[in-house]
Amino acid sequence: MAEHSGFEEFYTGTRHRLIMYLYAMTGDRAEAQDAAQEAYVRAWQRWSTVSSYDNPEAWVRTVGQRLCLNHWRKARNRIGAYLRHGTGPDADPPSENTVALISALKQLSVAERQAVAMHHLMDLSVAEVAAQTGVPVNTIKTRLARGRRALAGLLDEDAPEEYAHA
Incomplete structure (x- = not known):
């Protein structure tokens, strides 16, 4: 448990700022919360390394931002695929x-x-x-x-x- 020493204080002290930042970046509160959660999970998994950084909050913020960007890229790719191929034919109503x-x-x-x-x-x-x-x-x-x-x-x-x- 010593490897995670200080994580709870770090999380408590930074979570609100990170979620607000990601919310401002995405405009979607749920997406911001999901990205923040995943970023903190990754920080916790590497806490012995991340805690030694000059600014662990910047590391978590960067991870959260990249997660949001990946989400946007996937959405853009879905839209592109939709525009190229459209949807399938409408299904007939049930008999x-x-x-x-x-x-x-x-x-x-x-x-x-x-x-x-x-x-x-x-x-x-x-x-x-x-x-x-x-x-x-x-x-x-x-x-x-x-x-x-x-x-x-x-x-x-x-x-x-x-x-x-x-």
């Missing part, structure tokens, strides 16, 4: 069947919905679903059967009333 399925799935219990989604949408076997959820295989089979029965009733307008509320 009526998709909306009906999602609506019906929401009406299942969480356990049934999980079993149905993992088995039918992710193509996992019953044994794989059981292993990943930590539930016995027979319990998964029961959840699948109940879930399917409930979905059949919810998705089929002509289904008998007894299945609609399964």
Whole structure:
């Protein structure tokens, strides 16, 4: 712990100035706080060296400023890529069947919905679903059967009333 001696006092005495400086540089308080946090983490990791500098605060300020510049460069590159390539084609709205399925799935219990989604949408076997959820295989089979029965009733307008509320 001796290698970090004095860091807490340094941090407490300089954090407000650094955040205000980075905020003034970026115009974004959250970005300034993130960069300051990362700069202090790096200073803490190298504190035995940084503390021996004539002005450790200048070192932390430089690291924080470089982090912000890197953020700006990445944003500029994203904008450039967007301008060159644009966005992909707009996705079609979901079909009526998709909306009906999602609506019906929401009406299942969480356990049934999980079993149905993992088995039918992710193509996992019953044994794989059981292993990943930590539930016995027979319990998964029961959840699948109940879930399917409930979905059949919810998705089929002509289904008998007894299945609609399964």
